[in-house]
Amino acid sequence: MKKILFLLAACFVFVACGMKSKTEGTVLPAEKETAVRPDGVEVLCFHSKQRCATCIAIEKNARAAIDSAFADRLADGTLSFRIIDISKPENEAIAEKYQVTWSSLYIVSHKNGQEKAENMTEFAFSNARKSPGEFKKGLVDKINEMIN
Template identity: 25%
Template sequence: MNAKKNVRYLLLIVVCVGLGLVGYQQFGTITAANTNNADIAASVSPQLKDGLNIYYFHGNQRCTTCVRMEKFTQSTVMNQFLKQVRDGEMQLNLVNVDLPENQHYIDDYQLVFRTVVIANTYNGVDTDWRRLDRVWELANNELAFSQYLTEEINAMVNQTKTNQALEVPSSKVPTHG
């Protein structure tokens, strides 16, 4: 009888330790990531007035997938586009849309869930933007996520260059008269 009681207690201890570890992995990791991300987000300047703004939108409550997607976004931008970031042509903006001052982004970019948006901005106004909803499909594959983000950023940069090349400077527009 005493052996059965000891086995029960041992099993109860194993279950409690297991639940504690799962809770720590789920919530401890997110808390640590949020602390680090808050430092990074605090260092981000206001959005560029002219250039490509890359937004990672998140909320107050964050799952491990959201934290992972932010990490993948930061890593891709800093590894693939460091020169453009340094030259002030491109900027990563980490935006908490749960804050009242940032809720306009939900309407601006038709956000249904947390995601990445790239926006070409000229004189402080978005001339074009893309919401990258496929990031959720690719959230468990850093290479595929990075390739998708890189392709979309490059496509936006190329589209912007094409549009600028097609514009006729106002001084060269013929006048009739």
């Protein structure tokens, strides 16, 4: 009985928060809004109007990890952390660009006018609530990998 309830709860979380995104590990052209984007890394935390506990944990733990490990890069602008509510009309273009329809976590590297987007959504949903230490370490490691 406990297994069935757990599976139902897990299914609900995945359906409520979503996990659909198609741009994992792809190189994308530079953003149209900016002619030349400076080199650097963005962490994009997408969510919709209604948020589950896991979505909130992803944002909270991502912010904590980034603030702790990358304060200098945040200050000099080579790293940014953006929270994007995809239910707002002004965020429709960026959600469409990354083909995000539900809560998602992306790390985007900007180098020489090109982007490389890493979809960290599955990793985030698997670890942010139950293994926050592992989530923070994995996020920091991936950011470091994309910075270099």
